[in-house]
Amino acid sequence: MIELEQVSYSYGEGELLSDISISLSAGSFHFLTGPSGAGKTTFLKLCYGELLPSAGYVRLFDRDVRSLTRDDVAEMRRRIGVVHQDCQFLDHLPIADNIALPLTVAGHSVRDDQSDLTELMSWVGLRSRAYALPPELSGGERQRAALARAVIMSPDVILADEPTGNLDWEMSQRLLQLLVELNKMGKTVVIATHDLALIRAAKSQVQARVLRIANRHLTVGADL
Amino acid sequence: MAQRFQLSHVMDFIIGDAQAERAVPPTGFTARLTLFAATVMAFLAVFALALSVSAGRLSERWSAELAQSATLRISAPVGQMQAQTDAAMRVLETTPGIASARLLTDDEQRALLEPWFGPDVPLESLPIPQLIEIVEADIGFDAEGLRLRLVAEAPGAVLDDHTRWRKPLAAAAARLWFLGWLSIVLIFAVMGAMITLAANAALAANAKVISVMRLVGALDSYIASAFVRRFTLRTITGAAIGMVLGVAVVLVLPAADSQGGFLSDLGFAGAGWLWPLVIPIAAGLVAFLATRSAANSTLKELR
Numbered sequence: 246m247i248e249l250e251q252v253s254y255s256y257g258e259g260e261l262l263s264d265i266s267i268s269l270s271a272g273s274f275h276f277l278t279g280p281s282g283a284g285k286t287t288f289l290k291l292c293y294g295e296l297l298p299s300a301g302y303v304r305l306f307d308r309d310v311r312s313l314t315r316d317d318v319a320e321m322r323r324r325i326g327v328v329h330q331d332c333q334f335l336d337h338l339p340i341a342d343n344i345a346l347p348l349t350v351a352g353h354s355v356r357d358d359q360s361d362l363t364e365l366m367s368w369v370g371l372r373s374r375a376y377a378l379p380p381e382l383s384g385g386e387r388q389r390a391a392l393a394r395a396v397i398m399s400p401d402v403i404l405a406d407e408p409t410g411n412l413d414w415e416m417s418q419r420l421l422q423l424l425v426e427l428n429k430m431g432k433t434v435v436i437a438t439h440d441l442a443l444i445r446a447a448k449s450q451v452q453a454r455v456l457r458i459a460n461r462h463l464t465v466g467a468d469l
Numbered sequence: 470m471a472q473r474f475q476l477s478h479v480m481d482f483i484i485g486d487a488q489a490e491r492a493v494p495p496t497g498f499t500a501r502l503t504l505f506a507a508t509v510m511a512f513l514a515v516f517a518l519a520l521s522v523s524a525g526r527l528s529e530r531w532s533a534e535l536a537q538s539a540t541l542r543i544s545a546p547v548g549q550m551q552a553q554t555d556a557a558m559r560v561l562e563t564t565p566g567i568a569s570a571r572l573l574t575d576d577e578q579r580a581l582l583e584p585w586f587g588p589d590v591p592l593e594s595l596p597i598p599q600l601i602e603i604v605e606a607d608i609g610f611d612a613e614g615l616r617l618r619l620v621a622e623a624p625g626a627v628l629d630d631h632t633r634w635r636k637p638l639a640a641a642a643a644r645l646w647f648l649g650w651l652s653i654v655l656i657f658a659v660m661g662a663m664i665t666l667a668a669n670a671a672l673a674a675n676a677k678v679i680s681v682m683r684l685v686g687a688l689d690s691y692i693a694s695a696f697v698r699r700f701t702l703r704t705i706t707g708a709a710i711g712m713v714l715g716v717a718v719v720l721v722l723p724a725a726d727s728q729g730g731f732l733s734d735l736g737f738a739g740a741g742w743l744w745p746l747v748i749p750i751a752a753g754l755v756a757f758l759a760t761r762s763a764a765n766s767t768l769k770e771l772r
């Protein structure tokens with residue numbers, strides 16, 4: 246699905262990530278940990294083509310990211326659902342429209358998928374908040390909405406950046422269960438998180454591997 | 470079939486994608502700027518167009534009236550008048566490029582002189598020249614060659630082929646015509662610049678919206694079309710208003726009459742009234758191209 250080969254990345258001065266090689270195969274489940282500022286978000290951005298590696302190769306669905314045209318990048322983003330750390334909503338649109346945005350921009354009529362949308366909103370517990378604007382939601386509600394938007398296109402890969410950062414333990418558990426469910430359906434899942442308790446909790450539910458980024462390098466931990 | 474296909478594209482464009490429209494929030498001042506610029510520029514374009522069309526019409530009329538005819542004037546002592554006239558007529562008849570030559574009758578000559586001498590000109594007692602009206606064939610005749618032959622055959626004949634009138638008038642009309650079109654080009658260039666400015670402002674104001682749409686998988690063409698459609702329709706609306714106002718003003722300009730000369734002849738005639746309809750269409754095209762290039766260059770900076 247997603248392959249990185251000797252990837253380095255720098256935002257300008259000094260390398261942030263150095264010589265990273267990893268292959269995220271179809272149906273796998275990974276946690277990504279590491280200190281704040283280590284480059285977890287940067288790593289995920291490399292995985293969905295928002296950033297291009299400074300050196301090395303990133304292959305998404307067996308294609309070198311450097312060879313992708315702008316339209317290819319757009320098409321590819323429909324196959325990779327991303328929960329952004331800062332959510333990235335359109336603040337003037339109700340949350341239901343935000344969740345449906347990937348469908349809208351892909352040219353699907355949302356009316357056709359109305360029942361899917363309602364079901365998805367119930368799934369993340371936001372059905373009653375459908376008409377609220379993003380700034381009117383709590384941090385946790387926004388993160389759940391971000392997850393709903395990430396999965397609405399039924400993508401092959403889900404990359405979640407700190408999806409439980411603002412959630413209480415119970416809600417984190419539920420969100421983890423949602424992601425595990427998706428993984429059981431065959432989706433590739435990557436969750437970046439500081440929350441070691443969450444990783445421990447996942448142990449009983451899914452076969453996951455832990456990736457750790459520190460000091461510019463990525464180390465692959467044992468299977469949980 | 471191909472036309473139907475394109476028409477449906479145009480309809481799609483006008484109706485638009487309501488959902489895409491909502492994703493990009495309207496930006497008030499760019500909308501007003503576009504509408505205002507389009508209205509004013511279209512208003513001005515009507516006058517520039519009227520100038521061009523009038524100048525074109527005028528030069529055509531002058532050429533048509535003057536080009537096809539020439540005059541031969543024969544001044545000679547009374548005794549030689551008839552002989553020279555006959556000689557000149559013979560020369561004219563054998564000159565290629567002359568369709569016909571005709572002696573002006575006494576009545577016609579009298580009519581020409583009437584403004585100076587009053588109705589009862591004693592034509593017989595005045596030593597006035599004989600006039601011969603020449604009608605050119607389409608191929609035209611060689612005026613210099615004719616003059617040379619006339620010097621030999623009828624020394625009192627003077628050929629007036631109207632070129633000395635026609636040339637400066639045609640040149641003046643051509644300059645006016647050119648000026649009109651130059652103004653139109655400049656007007657549309659300014660319109661394009663204003664729309665580019667407004668579109669860039671709208672794109673900048675929506676930078677966050679654009680990046681989010683891009684992140685969730687929107688194609689560049691999809692994002693651009695939301696802007697292009699808005700600016701194009703807005704410009705067409707403004708240009709249509711300006712065009713109607715401009716035409717209304719041209720309509721109330723004093724009508725052409727014999728006293729007014731060229732300036733009061735400014736306007737459209739007959740099917741020429743359809744010309745202003747081109748303005749909103751051209752404005753729409755300018756807006757389409759300007760906004761599309763603005764959107765594309767903004768999008769290129771984003772991954």
Ligand SMILES: Nc1ncnc2c1ncn2[C@@H]1O[C@H](COP(=O)(O)OP(=O)(O)OP(=O)(O)O)[C@@H](O)[C@H]1O
Pocket residue numbers: 256261279280281282283284285286287288330
């Ligand atoms: N666009 C950018 N330009 C320059 N530097 C950046 C940019 N984005 C991130 N950085 C820097 O790169 C480093 C890694 O950032 P990144 O967001 O990948 O960290 P992270 O591991 O996700 O941290 P956190 O756990 O706090 O989310 C940080 O020091 C950050 O300041």
Ligand SMILES: [Mg+2]
Pocket residue numbers: 285286287330406
């Ligand atoms: Mg981060």
